[in-house]
Amino acid sequence: MNRWTSTLEMEATSMAIYEKISFKGKLTYSTQQIARQKLYDLLSKTNKDFVLLDVSELSFIDSTGLAVFIHFLKQEVDKNRKFIFVFSNNDVLNKLLMIAKFHKLFPFAKTEQEVNQFLVEQGHLVANQEALLNIWVKQGNEESK
């Protein structure tokens, strides 16, 4: 009997200033182990300081999926990595991450272009994740307040 199961696709794209990791599908209890392994592999292959987490096409996330992002945030702090979320029009996911208070840890951007412009202009001022968030908020990005 064929049954439907959750899938998650993750893909890395190396840009000039940042590494973009795109998520498509569901990041849940059933896919989080694979996601951890894949994210570990993708992050170990890049030397970029800034990582853009593109969740525009992430259709569902649960508490175990949220924990994956926290795990890597904590793990990569020592390596001087900084993470930014990009949502595009994924308002449902944006709302959930706001409820989980992730905006207190990560900048939330609407578009990749917005992040690119920010990093070109201010990337050199950013020492760590906390500084990234502070500068992002000061620049007037309301969602991250």
Added chain:
Amino acid sequence: MYEITVKCPATIEAMEFCDAFVESIAQFFSIHERESLVLSIHEAIINSIEAMKQLYGEDHNNTFSLYMRITEEELMILVIDRANGIPAHEHKKLHVNSLEDLLLAESGRGLLLIKELMDDMWFEQRENGEHAIGMKMRR
């Protein structure tokens, strides 16, 4: 009023079945906060599956039940199992902690998300040795 009970094996596959099932129920009844409903039930089922895994190990044949009562005014949901329920100290934590307190935690968000997303949440110890997580959402 509609009353629906689904009994499932405590597996990841059953969790995915329930996600799809609740999604279609929410669509049929035009539930406004569909995503919140699906996620809250999903989190209660994770809790149930994890509790049974801890109690009985990886290989067991235990089940959980998903009960839904849908009226014009509200939805009432129970996720019922034969694990030992939520320990008392966890109840206390739920009253004291918020999602902001768990900002950097890698576990413990599930029940807090339900508390945040639903209009009411509670725990039941039932007469037949079953335990349940209950929740309500106004329509």
